Amino acid sequence: MSTHLTVTPALREYLVSVSLREPPLLRRLRDETARHPLHAMQVAPEEGQLLAFLVKLLGARRAIEIGVFTGYSSLCTALALPPGGKLVACDISEEFTAVAKRYWEAAGVTGRVELRLAPALETVGELLRAGQAGTFDFAFIDADKASYPAYYERCLELVRAGGLIAFDNTLWGGSVAEPDRPDDDADTLVLRALNRMLLKDERVDLSLVPIADGLTLCRKR
Helix, strand or coil, rough: CCCCCCCCCCHHHHHHHHHHHCCHHHHHHHHHHHCCHHHHHCCHHHHHHHHEEEEEECCCCCEEECCCCCCHHHHHHHHCCCCEEEEEEEEECCHHHHHHHHHHHCCCEEEEEEEEEECCCHHHHHHHHCCCCEEEEEEEEECCCHHHHHHHHHHHHHHEEEEEEEEEEEHHEEEEEEECCCCCHHHHHHHHHHHHHHHCCCCEEEEECCCCCCCCEEEEE
C-alpha cells in the first residue's frame, strides 16, 4: 500500500467537509476576496484553520505576519490569540489591508492587531532595535518570495526558542519538484533553494506539510 495519497478535488472537498469549522465572518471575507483579481494570494481555509490551531497549541501571545493581503490568515491568527495577545501585521498595501481592517473590526480583534504599512524588513528591523528579539511565539511568512530567506533570518531573531515560523507556498504549484531548467522563474529558484537550505539548518526542527500550496513549519531550537 502506498504511503502517499494524491489529494484529488473530490478528496479535498471531503477533507474540508469533515474538518473545516469556518466562522461565517471568515467565510464572508473569503467570498469577498474571491472576487478580487489577485484572489489566488489568499490562503486556503483549511490552511488558515491549521495556523489558528498551531497558535493555540503554542499558547502564543505574540505573533507576526509578513504579508497580509485582505486579511484571512491574520484574522485566523488574531481570533486564536488570547485576550491581551498581539499580532504585528506587515504589508505595504493600503488598498488590500483596508479590507482586512474592516474584518478585524467586525470580529472585534482590532485591539489585537498592530498594522505596520512599510516594507516588512524595515518593520522587523525596528522591532529588533527596540529590543524585541526572542519575544515572539509565532511568525507567518506569505509575501514576496524573493525575500523569504531574509524574512527567515530576521524572524529567527524575533522568535523565542520553541517558537514557530511558518512559510506559505513552499511547494509552489509543484514546480519546486521539477528538474532545474534555464527558464525557471525567479520565485521557483528561490523556493527550491530555501527548501534545500531549511533541510540542512540545524537551528530549527522542520516539517513541510502538503496542505494547500505547501506549508513549511520551522520550530526554533
